[in-house]
Ligand SMILES: NC(=O)c1ccc[n+]([C@@H]2O[C@H](COP(=O)([O-])OP(=O)(O)OC[C@H]3O[C@@H](n4cnc5c(N)ncnc54)[C@H](O)[C@@H]3O)[C@@H](O)[C@H]2O)c1
């Protein structure tokens with residue numbers, strides 16, 4: 365899956381995160397960002413999220429093979445109208461709007477009928493922050509994206525949009541438009557109404573200073589989403605007003621019943637409600653995706669230096685990543701290494717004796733742990749245990765040639781060294797462009813056969 369020229373209309377949290385994720389997956393060529401705020405667009409370009417910027421949707425979509433709309437719902441119709449006459453006939457249009465019936469209505473109003481190459485979509489992922497500065501490549505990883513195709517939707521456009529989200533690490537599901545809007549009214553829009561409503565009600569109480577001063581964890585957890593963008597939420601309420609009004613009406617009956625149980629001091633009823641709610645929530649919190657730790661495939665790559673092992677690994681990781689695989693990489697370094705530089709705070713504090721140093725930023729974090737047995741090689745199992753295994757699909761290891769685990773040998777005859785596989789039964793495959801020098805030999809892949817190797821590795825049991 366590759367998009368040659370992607371136009372993002374609205375380079376905020378959602379649009380910016382898609383651009384970053386596709387770039388990280390190597391699934392996109394050029395990215396044009398379109399928006400209203402020049403400062404935000406310039407920031408997007410400076411951060412490398414987009415390559416070109418413009419205020420004009422018509423200019424943005426010219427020559428684009430995929431257009432992603434990520435503006436507030438109230439701005440969708442205007443953006444569609446502005447780009448209509450400049451769209452390439454083959455261009456796919458998709459969006460990330462939180463309500464689907466309104467986007468479809470907007471498209472019908474602008475184009476006369478819903479274009480077959482429009483694939484309505486909605487990533488069920490976000491934060492309470494807005495703007496490109498808040499965007500990050502991992503936003504969609506392991507999150508759901510709902511697509512709501514219509515009978516007239518072109519299957520090829522649907523397949524490409526599905527592949528686009530999968531390249532970002534998302535799990536794509538399909539739903540009817542009406543069902544989507546009802547489900548989201550319950551699971552996303554109603555909770556936001558409760559958070560906004562609660563904070564606003566408390567803020568308007570006379571004693572609000574004191575209330576906020578003593579608000580602790582429960583209040584914080586419950587009201588995080590009340591920091592979300594008011595324009596976006598105004599538009600969601602207006603766009604989904606029918607489903608959301610029905611949900612609010614049902615919910616207020618539940619609240620009235622709860623209040624009545626409290627007034628009556630009906631402990632039994634209260635306990636029943638809370639126990640039912642707790643069980644439902646515990647069930648609904650999704651278990652970590654994919655493999656149990658013991659099944660996480662781990663494959664090593666061994667070879668003398670100069671064999672092309674690291675180049676092969678770099679290409680392999682990029683190709684696996686583009687397929688949505690979450691790859692862990694573990695390298696055994698024979699030499700001393702230091703991620704820090706003298707003069708950096710973390711270097712100085714570690715040198716002062718910190719046993720563990722954790723560097724954390726918006727992009728990544730790194731924990732550096734001092735080996736207490738300096739001079740002793742770390743063992744493979746204890747290093748593998750450091751990974752957040754539930755967030756990975758496989759681990760590729762470089763080195764650890766003497767450890768007991770499955771390895772792939774990269775062999776190059778020109779180095780003049782004997783191959784390792786005759787003396788290591790745990791070498792399960794050979795990557796080489798030369799004839800294997802010793803018979804018998806494990807399965808062979810050429811250096812160019814990344815597809816074959818990926819297939820082999822992803823099915824490789826621990
Ligand atoms: N924030 C979330 O959690 C979340 C999650 C899923 C979907 N969505 C949906 O994604 C869309 C974007 O939300 P976001 O959180 O990225 O918002 P955002 O505020 O971070 O980004 C929106 C961008 O659109 C630009 N914009 C506004 N009006 C415009 C117009 N008329 N023409 C061009 N650009 C315009 C803004 O300048 C801004 O850069 C919304 O439709 C929202 O419903 C949001």
Ligand SMILES: O=C(O)C(=O)C[C@]1(C(=O)O)C=C[C@@H](O)C=C1
Nearest residue numbers: 462487488489490491492552589
């Ligand atoms: O996590 C958050 O901050 C969100 O509000 C994300 C959230 C949600 O309700 O889950 C908000 C709106 C969307 O359309 C999709 C996701």
